[in-house]
Amino acid sequence: MRAKNRKTIAVSTGGGDCPGLNAxxxxxxxxxxxxxxxxxxxxxxxxxxxxxxxxxxxxxxSDVRGIxxxxxxxxxxxxxxxxxxxxxxxxxxxRMVDRxxxxxxxxxxxxxxxxxxxxxxxxxxIANELHQKGAPVVGIPKSIDNDLSATExxxxxxxxxxxxxxxxxxxxxxxxxxxxxxVIELMGRNAGWIALVSGIAGGxxxxxxxxxPFDLQKVCAKIMQRSRSHRHAFSIVVVAEGAYAVGGSxxxxxxxxxxxxxxxxxxxxQVGDLIAARTNQEVRVTVLGHIQxxxxxxxxxxxxxxxxxxxxxxLVACRQFGRMVSLSCNQITAVALKDAIKKxxxxxxxxxxxxxxxxxxxxxxxx
Numbered sequence: 001m002r003a004k005n006r007k008t009i010a011v012s013t014g015g016g017d018c019p020g021l022n023a024x025x026x027x028x029x030x031x032x033x034x035x036x037x038x039x040x041x042x043x044x045x046x047x048x049x050x051x052x053x054x055x056x057x058x059x060x061x062s063d064v065r066g067i068x069x070x071x072x073x074x075x076x077x078x079x080x081x082x083x084x085x086x087x088x089x090x091x092x093x094x095r096m097v098d099r100x101x102x103x104x105x106x107x108x109x110x111x112x113x114x115x116x117x118x119x120x121x122x123x124x125x126i127a128n129e130l131h132q133k134g135a136p137v138v139g140i141p142k143s144i145d146n147d148l149s150a151t152e153x154x155x156x157x158x159x160x161x162x163x164x165x166x167x168x169x170x171x172x173x174x175x176x177x178x179x180x181x182x183v184i185e186l187m188g189r190n191a192g193w194i195a196l197v198s199g200i201a202g203g204x205x206x207x208x209x210x211x212x213p214f215d216l217q218k219v220c221a222k223i224m225q226r227s228r229s230h231r232h233a234f235s236i237v238v239v240a241e242g243a244y245a246v247g248g249s250x251x252x253x254x255x256x257x258x259x260x261x262x263x264x265x266x267x268x269x270q271v272g273d274l275i276a277a278r279t280n281q282e283v284r285v286t287v288l289g290h291i292q293x294x295x296x297x298x299x300x301x302x303x304x305x306x307x308x309x310x311x312x313x314x315l316v317a318c319r320q321f322g323r324m325v326s327l328s329c330n331q332i333t334a335v336a337l338k339d340a341i342k343k344x345x346x347x348x349x350x351x352x353x354x355x356x357x358x359x360x361x362x363x364x365x366x367x
Contacts, residue, residue: 018156027309114316168202185268188240214365
């Protein structure tokens, strides 16, 4: 039996998975129980278990033991659990309905003192809408894309760049051995942070990102310049999935089934085919895909996730709802959710990191 006056908070994970989610859940549970004597429940599959009125999962200290280093999330996650646009079959027709009032009632029924929502811009936008309707929400930023402007970095990004850089390192050895052009497609829908950081760290020759539309002729010129030197007769081309050519648009995978959101993919193969045709070089294409989302979080992400989780519980305890924890000047602070989702953080084409990359000879296809 739960103590009569013991308060309960909930935690949920939404959107795409990434390394560090379990570290946040662990920090929330340990801080809530050890520091505040709260009970903690997990809302499984994003907001879905609130929408469907499924019983929450009680989380104890033993439930989070050993999960700090595990990738993924013990609560499950989804990118399709928007209570404001929830799919329902009505009279044989699939329609999007607003189930937010049901979610708010469910929060009241569970007597939740706070709901900690871990997610990226999409999930946190939903969290902000729920807060506007009175839900006691606190947000935690999560994204391998590092595209939330209200925090210096999101957890998951460091782990993704380490994975991507390791892949580029491995491609270097086979590219050099066979004198090939290696094209590697990385995640990065609207922001090219993973491609930029891992491309520089991995010694790429060309980096293509959504923020800088590329001219393939200039990309090929760099590859041909390297091919004329026997010592450097290979090239590494890093491409973010959302990159596109000047005057073109992003490349999407063919849709499967009825409806569903369009999925980016294919720009790596397209660039590889065009390079092969225009340079007569041997080209191989690798799509790293969801490998970037998997595996154990790096020490940096474990620490940041733990700091975020503990700080989020502090916000609940102080009843500072409608806010998101963030990292600023290496200190954990909090910002309004509405400000956190206002503007995405994209790579500055004229910023210091891009200038540094160009200074060491990396081509973005714009010069």
